[in-house]
Amino acid sequence: MKKRSFGGLLFDGLNTLFMVLVVFVMAFPFLYVLNYSISDPAKVGTGLMLVPAGINFEAYRIVLSDPDIVRGFFISVCRTIVGPLAMLLLTSMAAYVLTRSDMPGIKALRRYFVFTLYFSAGIIPTYLLIQQLQLIGTLLVYIVPGMVGVFNMVLIKTYMESIPKSLEEAALIDGANDFVVYARVMLPVSMPVLAAVTLFSSVGHWNAYIDTQLYNTMYPENYTLQYYLYNLLAKFNNIESLKDAANHAQTITPKSLQMAMTIVTVVPIMLVYPILQRYFVKGLLIGSIKG
Numbered sequence: 001m002k003k004r005s006f007g008g009l010l011f012d013g014l015n016t017l018f019m020v021l022v023v024f025v026m027a028f029p030f031l032y033v034l035n036y037s038i039s040d041p042a043k044v045g046t047g048l049m050l051v052p053a054g055i056n057f058e059a060y061r062i063v064l065s066d067p068d069i070v071r072g073f074f075i076s077v078c079r080t081i082v083g084p085l086a087m088l089l090l091t092s093m094a095a096y097v098l099t100r101s102d103m104p105g106i107k108a109l110r111r112y113f114v115f116t117l118y119f120s121a122g123i124i125p126t127y128l129l130i131q132q133l134q135l136i137g138t139l140l141v142y143i144v145p146g147m148v149g150v151f152n153m154v155l156i157k158t159y160m161e162s163i164p165k166s167l168e169e170a171a172l173i174d175g176a177n178d179f180v181v182y183a184r185v186m187l188p189v190s191m192p193v194l195a196a197v198t199l200f201s202s203v204g205h206w207n208a209y210i211d212t213q214l215y216n217t218m219y220p221e222n223y224t225l226q227y228y229l230y231n232l233l234a235k236f237n238n239i240e241s242l243k244d245a246a247n248h249a250q251t252i253t254p255k256s257l258q259m260a261m262t263i264v265t266v267v268p269i270m271l272v273y274p275i276l277q278r279y280f281v282k283g284l285l286i287g288s289i290k291g
Helices: 006-037 058-065 067-098 106-118 123-132 150-161 165-173 178-189 191-207 210-215 225-234 236-246 254-270 272-286
Strands: none
Touching: 006 254, 058 067, 058 254, 067 106, 067 150, 067 178, 067 191, 067 225, 067 254, 106 150, 123 210, 150 191, 165 178, 178 191, 191 254, 191 272, 210 225, 225 254, 254 272
């Protein structure tokens, strides 16, 4: 092996130190929130909190025992599962159609979809459309507007165009129709990019609260978990009410409830990434090679 020079070793050392610092800066906020949420409020001080100050899970017990939060958690989980699956079905079907260069009017259709990436109707026309579709006050308002994502469609289309045409031709020779080719050939081969867009959509659905604020503010039974977190962080008196209702003012503080609620909303979506991680980078890179 070639002996490393002092300059090379110094560069590697500084680069490693820099990356460790970046990791610490990115991970510390989450670690601080986690440690604060399980700490004893009476022992919490100021400054860095690398380890919990005592152990107290009362904040989690209060948060998870609130029926509204539990219902919001269930709604968020449902939309995070149903929304990406519905988007994946319709978007991948549209992407497969856009790969068919021999279809009449395909160029105009491609330009139509790309146009929507640069221009949108705006909040008010979108609200009026949702109102006309009678989706306000329903859980479908979380699913239907996002069932087609043009950005994800472009990624899937580009990936499918990189698949050898011989696979599709072989299936057609064997007597398969277009739907069979799509379902049994293109989808299995496109698993990396499908996993990538599924992760995009899942994170978007889980973190969404603006659609609740726009369309379901008057319907508390449709509140998502993120919207409850938004209300708790924005309105201090909501946290006080939750604390008083639990009658634990002496063992818990509003800030502890804030931290516990934040962890409850962050951890579930963090568990999704390891499942899709092995497909994520490959699907994202391959899907962006061809324009």
